[in-house]
Amino acid sequence: MSSRLEAEHLYKVFGRRPGEAVKRLREGADREELRADGTTAAVIDASFSVEPGHIFVVMGLSGSGKSTLLRMLNGLSEPTAGSVRFDGQDLTGLSDRALRELRSKKIxxxxxxxxxxxxxxxxxxxxxxLAVQGVPRAEREARADEALALCGLAGWEDSWPDELSGGMQQRVGLARALATDADLLLMDESFSALDPLIRRDMQDQLLELQKTLKKTIVFITHDLNEAMRLGDRIAVMRDGRIVQTGTAEDILVRPADDYVASFTKDVDRSRVLTAGAVMDTDVRGDEADCDCETATPDTTFAELCAISARLTHPVAVVGADRELVGVVPRQRLVGFLGDEPGAPEACDSPRGKSGEKVTAGA
Known part of the structure; x- marks a missing residue:
């Protein structure tokens, strides 16, 4: 599958002699050295790709560079160095007019x-x-009404914005983006101004829409729980750099450094992890013919805990042909729910506490 959006070695530097600053960064200088000279490196050597129909989440604390990175993806901010390609087209070489056309129809x-x-x-x-595109009134109103209905706002078409709650107003913003039928949606902290319950409702709405529309989305957030819930893949930013890119499970189970690990400490892992992420794969795969209760690699962590509670031995994880692909001892589940980073390694063999070999037929 070819990527819909690709960013390669993007830099964004504000201040004097930005080109020279990029050279210094490539040679190993850090943000603080540049700041001392009156130059700010907002984004440093950022590279990633987004597949068609996927939600790619960029997360980090305030000042990490995530919003600046987003603005480079549609040409609102010109990169100091690097390139952005959308459907194979290099956006950094487009004229202002071509960029406006792209933003009005495709992004x-x-x-x-x-x-x-x-x-x-x-x-x-x-x-x-659609009005900016010059679409005739009757067509644009019909398409707007359709997008509003998709966002749960049928019947509110003739209302004024101040008659709507914050969550409903955000739905209008989402409907406006959907009405243009753009190929790429860029969402900049789109739900962070909402109350927690409304925010979760908007996350539900986006995931439900995505099942049908399968848009390519880049979503910016500072909330790791939101990132884990929405993202097919997640990029974690710190001080202008992307320090890790991967799935939610990658970031939870294999954090790239202590900074990423500190983010995951308070995450509700039961909502993110699956059997495939926590299972011990050091097993023989020829003993899976049995009538005992098993899991698959896609079994959710919460469901896995329920299965484990009903068994007296580790849970067997089986593939499509009932072959044994892994096991999950109970203490391994406890380890993944705990905060201690070494917990998953506490059980390093497919044996129960008494040392007996575990098979799907145990």
Missing amino acids: SMVFQHFALFPHRSVRDNAAYG
Whole structure:
């Protein structure tokens, strides 16, 4: 599968002599050295790719460079160095006019603070991108109404933004992005201004829409739980650099460094991990013919705990042909729920506490 969006060695430097600053960064200089000279390195050597139909989440603390990185993906901010390719086209070489055309038809943004026009109806706000494209009124209103319905706002088309709750206003912003039928959605902290319950509802809405629409999405957040819930893949940023890219399970189970590990400490792992992530694979795969309760690699962690509670031996994990691909001893489950980073290694063989060999038929 070819990538829909690719960023290669992106740098964004603000201040004097940015080109010279990039050279210094490549030679090993850090942010603090540049800051002492009055130069700010917002993004440093960022590379990643996003597959079609995937949600790629960029997360990090305030000031990590994630929003600056997002603005380079649609040309709102020109990279100091590096390239951005969308469907194989290098955006960094496009003219201003070509970039405006791209943003109006192929790349849409959903902002943190709704960015609705208070003097326009909900329908007209949702149709705004289409109006910029010059789509005739009847067509753009029909497409706006369809997008609003997808976002759960059917019946609110003639309302004004100040008549809507914060969550509903954010749905209008999402509908505006969907109405243009853009290939790429860029979402900059889009749910962070919402109350926790409304925020979770918007996450549910996005995941439900994604099942049908299968948009390519880059989602910016500072909340790891949100990143884990939404992202097919996640990039963690620190001080302008991407320090780790991977699935939610990769980041939870194999953090690249202590900084990433500190983020995962308070994550509800039962909502993220699967049997495939926690199982011990040092097993023989020829003894899976049995009637005992088993798991598959996709079994959720919570379901895995329930199965383990009903068994007196480690849970056998089987593949599509009932071959034994791994086992999960109970103490391994406890280890993954704990905070101590070495816990998963506490059980390093497919044997129970008494030392007996475990098979699917045990």
